[in-house]
Amino acid sequence: MIADTRIRALIVSDFNAQNLAGYLHNSRESPAVGAEVAPFGQVMQALTDFTMPCWETDPQVVVVWTRPQAVLATMRGLLENARPKVQDLLPEVDAFTRAVRGVSQRARLVLVPTWTLPSYERGLGMIDLKSEHGLSYQLMRANLRLTDNLAAVQNAFVLDAERWIAQAGSEHAHNPKLWYMGKIGFGNDVFKQAVHDILAAIRGAGGGARKLLVLDLDDTLWGGIVGDTGWEGIRLGGHDPIGESFGDFQAALKGLKNRGVLLGIVSKNDENLALEAIRRHPEMVLRLDDFSGWRINWEDKAANLRSLVSELNLGLHSTVFVDDNPVERSRVRAALPEVLVPEWPEDKLLYRRALQSLTCFDAPAITEEDLDRTRLYAAERERTAARDDTQSFDDWLRSLETKVVVEPLSAANLPRTAQLLNKTNQMNLSTRRMTETELLAWSEAASHRVWAFRVQDKFGDSGLTGIASLQLAGEKGIIVDFVLSCRVMGRRVEEAMLNFLGQAAGKLGARQLDATYIPTPKNKVCLDFWQERSGFEAEADSRTFKRSLAQPLPAPEGILLVAPEA
Numbered sequence: 001m002i003a004d005t006r007i008r009a010l011i012v013s014d015f016n017a018q019n020l021a022g023y024l025h026n027s028r029e030s031p032a033v034g035a036e037v038a039p040f041g042q043v044m045q046a047l048t049d050f051t052m053p054c055w056e057t058d059p060q061v062v063v064v065w066t067r068p069q070a071v072l073a074t075m076r077g078l079l080e081n082a083r084p085k086v087q088d089l090l091p092e093v094d095a096f097t098r099a100v101r102g103v104s105q106r107a108r109l110v111l112v113p114t115w116t117l118p119s120y121e122r123g124l125g126m127i128d129l130k131s132e133h134g135l136s137y138q139l140m141r142a143n144l145r146l147t148d149n150l151a152a153v154q155n156a157f158v159l160d161a162e163r164w165i166a167q168a169g170s171e172h173a174h175n176p177k178l179w180y181m182g183k184i185g186f187g188n189d190v191f192k193q194a195v196h197d198i199l200a201a202i203r204g205a206g207g208g209a210r211k212l213l214v215l216d217l218d219d220t221l222w223g224g225i226v227g228d229t230g231w232e233g234i235r236l237g238g239h240d241p242i243g244e245s246f247g248d249f250q251a252a253l254k255g256l257k258n259r260g261v262l263l264g265i266v267s268k269n270d271e272n273l274a275l276e277a278i279r280r281h282p283e284m285v286l287r288l289d290d291f292s293g294w295r296i297n298w299e300d301k302a303a304n305l306r307s308l309v310s311e312l313n314l315g316l317h318s319t320v321f322v323d324d325n326p327v328e329r330s331r332v333r334a335a336l337p338e339v340l341v342p343e344w345p346e347d348k349l350l351y352r353r354a355l356q357s358l359t360c361f362d363a364p365a366i367t368e369e370d371l372d373r374t375r376l377y378a379a380e381r382e383r384t385a386a387r388d389d390t391q392s393f394d395d396w397l398r399s400l401e402t403k404v405v406v407e408p409l410s411a412a413n414l415p416r417t418a419q420l421l422n423k424t425n426q427m428n429l430s431t432r433r434m435t436e437t438e439l440l441a442w443s444e445a446a447s448h449r450v451w452a453f454r455v456q457d458k459f460g461d462s463g464l465t466g467i468a469s470l471q472l473a474g475e476k477g478i479i480v481d482f483v484l485s486c487r488v489m490g491r492r493v494e495e496a497m498l499n500f501l502g503q504a505a506g507k508l509g510a511r512q513l514d515a516t517y518i519p520t521p522k523n524k525v526c527l528d529f530w531q532e533r534s535g536f537e538a539e540a541d542s543r544t545f546k547r548s549l550a551q552p553l554p555a556p557e558g559i560l561l562v563a564p565e566a
Contacts, residue, residue: 010059014070015185068115154436200359207422237283250285265294302335313486477505
């Protein structure tokens with residue numbers, strides 16, 4: 001979804017949102033966004049009349065930010081203490097979200113900030129949350145209904161505007177003078193906070209969420225120097241404010257791991273002492289099995305970080321590095337500019353806040369594979385160890401007892417399939433990016449097929465790690481997508497996928513398979529596969545590959561392929 005050019009955005013609002021558009025345009029965060037602003041006060045027109053001039057730019061992202069009293073008549077009545085029929089509120093929310101659903105068919109991403117009211121609007125005072133005519137009570141109901149209504153819209157997301165207001169502070173969030181003089185709904189500090197979340201949502205929807213967080217140890221994961229004090233002397237947990245803050249920081253890291261972010265360690269330290277601290281300290285929240293890998297030695301941290309990322313088959317662009325030492329942060333930034341190295345507070349009591357403020361891990365969905373990612377990497381370490389103990393590569397592959405299970409695209413696997421399509425860079429034939437809605441719509445065409453591939457072996461289930469799509473054109477089958485996670489690359493799963501595609505295309509009437517490789521800076525490994533191991537013939541341009549189906553594509557030895565009918 002995210003291209004190198006400036007992303008086209010449209011802001012639909014009942015207030016003057018030019019300041020928000022300006023902050024989006026001038027932000028130094030990626031991606032670059034150019035925002036058009038629909039005429040304020042014409043919300044429903046802009047959401048339903050796509051002939052309006054604001055739609056001429058064909059926006060990719062639409063932000064629909066409204067005040068509740070502007071789009072919900074019941075809320076307007078409650079503000080005036082007119083005691084409206086509160087049972088009318090939810091149908092009004094439903095009507096609004098129907099219009100938003102219509103927009104979701106035209107844009108790749110729709111973002112809807114929650115409805116808020118200024119803090120000085122106290123409604124019924126002490127009974128505002130007790131009475132059905134209370135402002136706060138009804139506002140909560142409206143926001144919950146909004147969220148529920150949009151939950152099933154795959155490319156629409158509700159953003160928490162109340163948090164932006166809290167971060168800005170009530171005095172800076174709402175200034176009546178701004179409204180009366182310029183119809184500006186919020187202070188600039190609110191718009192600045194909104195920009196962070198809007199850009200994070202665009203990155204996440206485009207597959208730009210970071211996957212790996214690598215940490216230093218001394219004074220980063222715990223207080224003190226373990227080499228000086230031993231594991232018994234580090235500050236962690238207990239009744240010590242510093243120790244307690246490190247315990248809470250580790251709990252937040254554990255939370256990240258539990259939602260699919262990998263944790264790693266790069267530290268200048270004695271490895272035995274450091275690992276002993278992780279194993280033995282009673283207040284350690286994180287244990288060794290929470291980390292997907294580590295480099296603990298006295299070598300250059302940038303070199304160690306590159307080595308660890310390579311071992312995990314990830315890209316530097318997927319990595320975040322946290323270190324309390326500004327010199328080490330500077331070194332990694334200079335040597336590995338693709339790695340995100342956030343500034344880190346000197347005050348150790350602020351570590352958890354700094355971590356929780358990062359937006360780089362925002363993703364549009366959390367799949368079962370995400371939740372199980374650390375275990376998957378632990379299983380990969382076992383596979384690597386087994387390979388080291390095996391005499392030949394073929395023997396090792398046979399020993400894995402690999403099974404590849406094929407399943408058609410469905411509602412159950414759509415979120416993970418779209419995530420894999422958008423995040424995978426190396427073994428990716430076309431590197432096209434599509435939202436869940438776009439992918440599902442493409443797959444529903446009569447001449448299109450999309451399959452997902454799950455990989456298992458004796459060490460565990462690697463989950464949904466492959467995608468292939470086919471477009472039928474007469475007696476020709478065109479492979480559009482050929483995607484495989486780096487976790488299972490090089491284990492002949494690629495050949496099993498091609499074997500299935502050949503079978504499926506033949507059953508659908510094709511006599512030939514074609515594939516066109518579209519180069520990017522990161523998918524050279526895909527070209528190598530098609531040139532060297534695919535069994536296809538390369539055309540003169542070295543990017544187009546063809547294969548007659550008169551002879552079946554060979555099935556790789558040692559892999560059990562479980563496939564449905566085409």
